[in-house]
Amino acid sequence: MNVKKQYEVLEWAFSFLRNHNREEKVAEILLQHHLKMSRAAFFANMREDISTAIVEQFASDIKKHALTGVPVQHLTGYELFYGRKYIVNEHVLIPRFETEELVEHVISLVNKYYQGRQLFIADIGTGSGVIAITLALELPNVTVYATDISEKALKVAKKNANVHHASVQFLKGDFLQPVIDSSVNPQIIISNPPYISVEERDSLADTVGEFDPDLALFADNNGLAAYKKIITQLKEIPPTESRRICFEIGYTQSLAITNMLKLAFEAASVKTIKDMNGLDRIISAHIN
Structure with missing residues (x-):
């Protein structure tokens, strides 16, 4: 994947997930996780470049989820409950x-x-x-x-x-x-x-x-x-x-x-x- 800007990486992930009958929102959750950004910062930085290392890590997780069904929570290691983050x-x-x-x-x-x-x-x-x-x-x-x-x-x-x-x-x-x-x-x-x-x-x-x-x-x-x-x-x-x-x-x-x-x-x-x-x-x- 040669794309580098955040919105381009996200569009690639949306397409990959759709083609494997997975929910597109997984892409936003995983990319925000890899970028370590708040939700507000994530959406404010759509045209910013992403490092190759992060793109590769993100793409790997998207493929794992799409091809095996591994839950996004197992990839990030956490889930939110009652406003708090929990290890799962x-x-x-x-x-x-x-x-x-x-x-x-x-x-x-x-x-x-x-x-x-x-x-x-x-x-x-x-x-x-x-x-x-x-x-x-x-x-x-x-x-x-x-x-x-x-x-x-x-x-x-x-x-x-x-x-x-x-x-x-x-x-x-x-x-x-x-x-x-x-x-x-x-x-x-x-x-x-x-x-x-x-x-x-x-x-x-x-x-x-x-x-x-x-x-x-x-x-x-x-x-x-x-x-x-x-x-x-x-x-x-x-x-x-x-x-x-x-x-x-x-x-x-x-x-x-x-x-x-x-x-x-x-x-x-x-x-x-x-x-x-x-x-x-x-x-x-x-x-x-």
């Missing part, structure tokens, strides 16, 4: 915007029902740690615990907590089990567990199905196994005043998970919340 790699699920809505819901619950109280929150299956870290940073008087069965995921989560100077207690184990073993009694339990059926693997984009860890994506029993496990484990924790559980869910799973919660906790008040696209995305339950 092949060991953790890349954060999605819908999960910000789950976090926002929990923040609203805390502000409405637990204002000024000392509060314990458990994030189950934390992955990169974005949920736990965001809650720890956004909420005062809150102690946040985060669990994951993957040592490699916990390593990433701990790095992210250190980067953002967030106080989170990380526990290794299967869903709620380390919380139970540590005699922690959280008032709020939040989780974005694996909820995709294994049978749906072939329908996923290659950027997801071939690069996000299976452990974070897939669950047995039509994607419901993780919810069943967490709800079963929840019965082992001593009751506490006003406990709430908030799940991110697949858009077809609301009824099944609502029934699981009501079967386990007869007095539970359960509601489903739609995401910005109008799809069922959050289960919010008051279980005692």
Whole structure:
């Protein structure tokens, strides 16, 4: 590629991505990353020359993404979540915007029902740690615990907590089990567990199905196994005043998970919340 000006490099990348049925916006994200520019500076410098070294690095990443489907976040090494930059790699699920809505819901619950109280929150299956870290940073008087069965995921989560100077207690184990073993009694339990059926693997984009860890994506029993496990484990924790559980869910799973919660906790008040696209995305339950 002989082009040197920023807009020319970008036009080449747009064309290459289009020809491989990839999203053009990836080019802007990657070039801004390689140039180490703010968004404003990036668009203000379209007619500036780019060094050959940067052009070659950028072109290599564009080709990797276009030809293999490797997510742009794995090429840059980070993703934004709730206005902060988080380390991501092949060991953790890349954060999605819908999960910000789950976090926002929990923040609203805390502000409405637990204002000024000392509060314990458990994030189950934390992955990169974005949920736990965001809650720890956004909420005062809150102690946040985060669990994951993957040592490699916990390593990433701990790095992210250190980067953002967030106080989170990380526990290794299967869903709620380390919380139970540590005699922690959280008032709020939040989780974005694996909820995709294994049978749906072939329908996923290659950027997801071939690069996000299976452990974070897939669950047995039509994607419901993780919810069943967490709800079963929840019965082992001593009751506490006003406990709430908030799940991110697949858009077809609301009824099944609502029934699981009501079967386990007869007095539970359960509601489903739609995401910005109008799809069922959050289960919010008051279980005692």
